[in-house]
Amino acid sequence: MIAIGLEGSANKLAVGVMLHPKDGGPAQVLANIRHTYSPPPGEGFLPKDTAQHHRAWVVKLVKQSLQEARVNVEDIDCICYTKGPGMGAPLQSAAIAARTLSLLWGKPLVGVNHCVGHIEMGRCVTGASNPIVLYVSGGNTQVIAYSSQRYRIFGETLDIAVGNCLDRFARVLYIPNDPAPGYNIEQLAKKGKQLVELPYTVKGMDCSFSGVLAYVESLANSLGINGESGAASEELTQADSDDKGQVDGKLTRADLCFSLQETIYAMLVEISERAMAHVGSKDVLIVGGVGSNERLQEMMGIMARDRGGYVYATDERYCIDNGIMIAQAGLMAYKEGFRTKLEDATCTQRFRTDEVLVTWRD
Incomplete structure (x- = not known):
């Protein structure tokens, strides 16, 4: 199974492509790219400016990730995106991009909790069990x-x-x-x-x-x-x-x-x-x-x-916000039968870590 993940909860827009072999072998990172919005020194990143950055870069990063992963749209099983938590306007930009890709490609959506994405990517990379x-x-x-x-x-x-x-x-x-x-x-x-x-x-x-x-x-x-x-x-x-x-x-x-x-x-x-x-x-x-x-x-x-x-x-490849972590957590939920309906593919600034039912773990 192959998933593409879109992360845009803060000032980093990231896209990743993840492969889970059918034989149960280790997961493989096929592409992991991101672009960061960096304001001048002494200033923070405002939601509207960050969202504009995400809208300007999302198409480029999606195309680049598919090329780097050497996969076609037909190979993608699901589109995963960050549902929350995060900054409202940047989250909306990533969610709209994910819904658009779902409609264009005819692929199911999986909304992912940002924190759970970090945890599952950490467990995947390090091998930490519990x-x-x-x-x-x-x-x-x-x-x-x-x-x-x-x-x-x-x-x-x-x-x-x-x-x-x-x-x-x-x-x-x-x-x-x-x-x-x-x-x-x-x-x-x-x-x-x-x-x-x-x-x-x-x-x-x-x-x-x-x-x-x-x-x-x-x-x-x-x-x-x-x-x-x-x-x-x-x-x-x-x-x-x-x-x-x-x-x-x-x-x-x-x-x-x-x-x-x-x-x-x-x-x-x-x-x-x-x-x-x-x-x-x-x-x-x-x-x-x-x-x-x-x-x-x-x-x-x-x-x-x-x-x-x-x-x-x-x-920093996996600690700092990245699309791979969203693809990893989303794909694990997808394999357990989880889907996000198009009308429910929204985002929220407040999405508690303990709200997620982790069905893929014992």
């Missing part, structure tokens, strides 16, 4: 465990997602959005030498990121960022930071990125470990765009090894 899942992206932060044909949410963010926290801080420092603000923060953080104490908010299985963001933003504003040019001085003196926590000597932008990463990732490791203890699991699977961060993988790996377990993670 791990605790940490889902971290620009719009979501959840700790998940599978039970009774549902992906149960054990904990989540109480306000903004961890990826949104990183993205917004990147805007404050005028860090470029290309290739991704979180990636650029990660590279800056590697140069950081001082760890500044920042607010640390974990409440049971849940965590909060708005407080730490507000605090580190107040420190960053003391760096003398020029809102028009994006220029910033590299150092913050001790006198400037006396009322915002003690530091030794001078504080740099790299130190702020380093401190932010260390703090928020420690919060994620804590709630993941608590979930592991609750369900008796030793392994963790990290999915979502932030999951490609090497420091997060390293910190989670240390914790998992101390518990006699292992951390499973993938690179």
